Amino acid sequence: MEYIIEVKNLVKEFKGFRAVDDISFYVKRGEVFGFLGPNGAGKSTTIKMLCTLLRPTSGSGRVAEHDIVEDPALVREHIGLVAEKIILYDRLTALENLMFFGSLYHLPKKEIADRAKKWLQTLEMGKWQDKPVGTFSTGMKQRVNIARALLTQPEVMFLDEPTLGLDPQTSRSIRDFIKDLHAHGVTVILTTHIMPEADELADTIAIIDHGKIIALNTPQNLKLSIQKENATLEDVFLQLTGRDMREETHNNVPSARGGHMFGGRSRIR
Amino acid sequence: MKKITQVFIDSYRMARKDLLDFFRDRMQLVFFIIMPIFMMIMTGFIFPTENSLKDIPLGIANQDTGQMSTTMTEVFAEMKTSDGDTIFSVQTYSDAAELKDAIKAQKINGGVFIAADFSRAVEQNQQASVTIIPDQSNPQIAQVLTQLLQQVIAGTSTNVAQAKVDEMIKLTAAANPQLAQVNAEAVIQPIQSAIDDLIPGKPNYFQFVAPGIMAMIVMMSVMTGLAVSVSREREAGTLDGLLIAPVSRLSIILGKAFSQTARGMIQGMVVLLLAILIFGVHVYGNWLIMILLLFLGVFAFMGIGILVSALASAQESAMTIMMTFQFPMMFLSGVFFPIQQMPQAMQYISKVIPLTYEATALRKVIVLGAGLSSVWTEVLILFIVGAAMLAIAVPTFRRVITR
Numbered sequence: 001m002e003y004i005i006e007v008k009n010l011v012k013e014f015k016g017f018r019a020v021d022d023i024s025f026y027v028k029r030g031e032v033f034g035f036l037g038p039n040g041a042g043k044s045t046t047i048k049m050l051c052t053l054l055r056p057t058s059g060s061g062r063v064a065e066h067d068i069v070e071d072p073a074l075v076r077e078h079i080g081l082v083a084e085k086i087i088l089y090d091r092l093t094a095l096e097n098l099m100f101f102g103s104l105y106h107l108p109k110k111e112i113a114d115r116a117k118k119w120l121q122t123l124e125m126g127k128w129q130d131k132p133v134g135t136f137s138t139g140m141k142q143r144v145n146i147a148r149a150l151l152t153q154p155e156v157m158f159l160d161e162p163t164l165g166l167d168p169q170t171s172r173s174i175r176d177f178i179k180d181l182h183a184h185g186v187t188v189i190l191t192t193h194i195m196p197e198a199d200e201l202a203d204t205i206a207i208i209d210h211g212k213i214i215a216l217n218t219p220q221n222l223k224l225s226i227q228k229e230n231a232t233l234e235d236v237f238l239q240l241t242g243r244d245m246r247e248e249t250h251n252n253v254p255s256a257r258g259g260h261m262f263g264g265r266s267r268i269r
Numbered sequence: 270m271k272k273i274t275q276v277f278i279d280s281y282r283m284a285r286k287d288l289l290d291f292f293r294d295r296m297q298l299v300f301f302i303i304m305p306i307f308m309m310i311m312t313g314f315i316f317p318t319e320n321s322l323k324d325i326p327l328g329i330a331n332q333d334t335g336q337m338s339t340t341m342t343e344v345f346a347e348m349k350t351s352d353g354d355t356i357f358s359v360q361t362y363s364d365a366a367e368l369k370d371a372i373k374a375q376k377i378n379g380g381v382f383i384a385a386d387f388s389r390a391v392e393q394n395q396q397a398s399v400t401i402i403p404d405q406s407n408p409q410i411a412q413v414l415t416q417l418l419q420q421v422i423a424g425t426s427t428n429v430a431q432a433k434v435d436e437m438i439k440l441t442a443a444a445n446p447q448l449a450q451v452n453a454e455a456v457i458q459p460i461q462s463a464i465d466d467l468i469p470g471k472p473n474y475f476q477f478v479a480p481g482i483m484a485m486i487v488m489m490s491v492m493t494g495l496a497v498s499v500s501r502e503r504e505a506g507t508l509d510g511l512l513i514a515p516v517s518r519l520s521i522i523l524g525k526a527f528s529q530t531a532r533g534m535i536q537g538m539v540v541l542l543l544a545i546l547i548f549g550v551h552v553y554g555n556w557l558i559m560i561l562l563l564f565l566g567v568f569a570f571m572g573i574g575i576l577v578s579a580l581a582s583a584q585e586s587a588m589t590i591m592m593t594f595q596f597p598m599m600f601l602s603g604v605f606f607p608i609q610q611m612p613q614a615m616q617y618i619s620k621v622i623p624l625t626y627e628a629t630a631l632r633k634v635i636v637l638g639a640g641l642s643s644v645w646t647e648v649l650i651l652f653i654v655g656a657a658m659l660a661i662a663v664p665t666f667r668r669v670i671t672r
Contacts, residue, residue, distance in 0.1 A: 051513050055671055076515040085506025091293035100286045104279065104514035
């Protein structure tokens with residue numbers, strides 16, 4: 001199968017508000033897919049649906065050859081997620097965190113331990129492995145967080161703003177790391193607000209606004225598509241999405257109110 | 270079968286992680302122990318019992334010069350609690366007005382006035398009287414004090430009566446020989462009451478309140494603990510990490526339930542140990558039955574906890590929802606006050622609160638040494654409530670956790 005992610009007419013509504021409005025796209029196996037868009041455009045909602053954390057209102061999606069609505073459990077075996085919030089327990093040590101999350105994937109204990117130590121070494125966190133995560137800086141936490149996502153050797157990695165709030169050094173090392181993943185054939189779905197980052201890393205870029213994909217192409221073609229000399233991705237982005245700042249609030253969108261609610265028609269087990 | 274085993278293995282892992290996380294938080298751990306101590310101390314000491322009253326300032330104005338009134342005032346001064354503490358610290362006043370002034374000034378908590386004609390009235394076979402002046406600003410102490418004073422006065426009165434009846438019998442026995450057989454005591458007090466305790470010794474308030482507090486703490490720990498724990502993970506984002514793992518939703522919630530059960534049981538045991546070691550509570554029943562009851566209590570409240578954790582978006586709202594449930598439960602379930610003392614309407618409400626049955630059953634076992642046969646209705650009710658709540662809560666949780 002050439003495409004590892006297939007999205008057809010995906011819609012997510014929250015009490016009448018369409019966060020994701022009938023989007024379709026395909027992601028090739030092994031590519032880095034940049035997902036750009038202003039705040040509230042629907043990036044995170046789309047990623048959450050693909051990660052089986054949200055039920056689509058309608059439409060379909062397949063990740064690693066499994067349907068996100070029909071077989072969420074199978075999808076989960078093939079994906080890794082680095083979300084906006086760091087998925088680690090502060091009072092557990094780095095190694096304990098990795099051992100715990102690894103155990104949920106039903107891998108042999110020895111295997112998890114070996115992989116955890118290997119990744120912590122690779123991400124230069126080896127000497128901190130027995131310290132509680134709560135004592136780490138944001139950059140250190142994010143490195144352990146990435147190790148957690150990689151522990152299960154996912155085919156698809158969802159990285160939702162992985163360099164948010166990090167210093168240039170850590171950002172750099174995480175970008176290098178994404179390249180490394182790419183080199184090893186892992187498919188990466190990356191959302192970011194840092195345009196040069198997307199330009200540098202992504203093979204394909206989708207720009208989403210008001211829940212719709214308004215552009216989908218290689219960074220190169222996108223830059224050529226606008227009438228400007230030496231156009232940057234930022235120029236493309238601003239031309240396509242306009243210069244208005246997004247101030248509307250959507251009380252019904254879970255990411256906006258930080259909680260959750262009843263909703264969605266289909267059932268995910 | 271394999272699937273079910275996997276669910277349990279996964280939930281064990283979740284529970285282990287939760288407990289590890291919990292026991293790392295020193296502050297939380299300290300309050301985990303301190304909270305039940307506070308609860309016990311407060312509820313145990315604020316309600317006055319005869320034992321907890323000592324050195325109550327009592328004013329006595331004795332205008333009489335006779336032997337009898339002197340003896341009586343000496344008895345007041347020498348009264349002791351079962352622990353050997355003096356109950357009254359007696360101060361002397363000259364008349365009733367002075368006593369009342371002293372009460373108004375809160376120098377004494379009650380007064381006894383014996384009029385000058387007291388001994389003479391007794392001698393002349395008239396009815397003598399002693400006046401008790403209670404401090405009405407303090408109804409509870411006033412009640413205990415009045416009761417004690419009346420006992421002493423009644424005792425003295427009986428002694429006088431006995432002496433007088435004896436004398437009467439002696440005087441009339443010559444004329445009527447049958448009377449010589451009569452026992453003076455039987456004339457004065459024809460009926461005696463005897464007390465046959467189920468358990469030895471005097472029950473204290475701790476004995477009453479400890480089983481209730483145990484039940485309540487287990488309930489709070491499970492309900493609040495579960496809801497807060499889930500909403501905390503939701504806020505922190507770690508819940509997403511569990512949800513994207515290939516584990517069943519059931520094992521996530523079961524894991525939470527297991528860790529909260531462990532916490533609830535530990536806290537219940539802490540209360541019990543404190544009750545035994547510090548407050549002198551004695552367990553008369555079977556420990557195994559008691560532990561079974563604690564466990565059932567956890568089971569009964571788990572569903573409510575899961576339901577709230579599914580519905581509450583944030584820790585704060587989880588806490589608020591829980592408080593709304595728990596407050597009426599605390600007061601209406603007979604944990605602190607006997608249900609029988611409540612108005613009828615409230616008694617009906619208390620009948621639908623599961624905590625009532627948990628507290629009642631624990632009290633029966635701990636205080637009265639009841640066996641399974643005496644608590645089986647409570648056991649059945651708790652089990653049905655727990656099963657019904659879980660049957661509603663688990664599917665709700667599974668549905669709601671992924672929108």
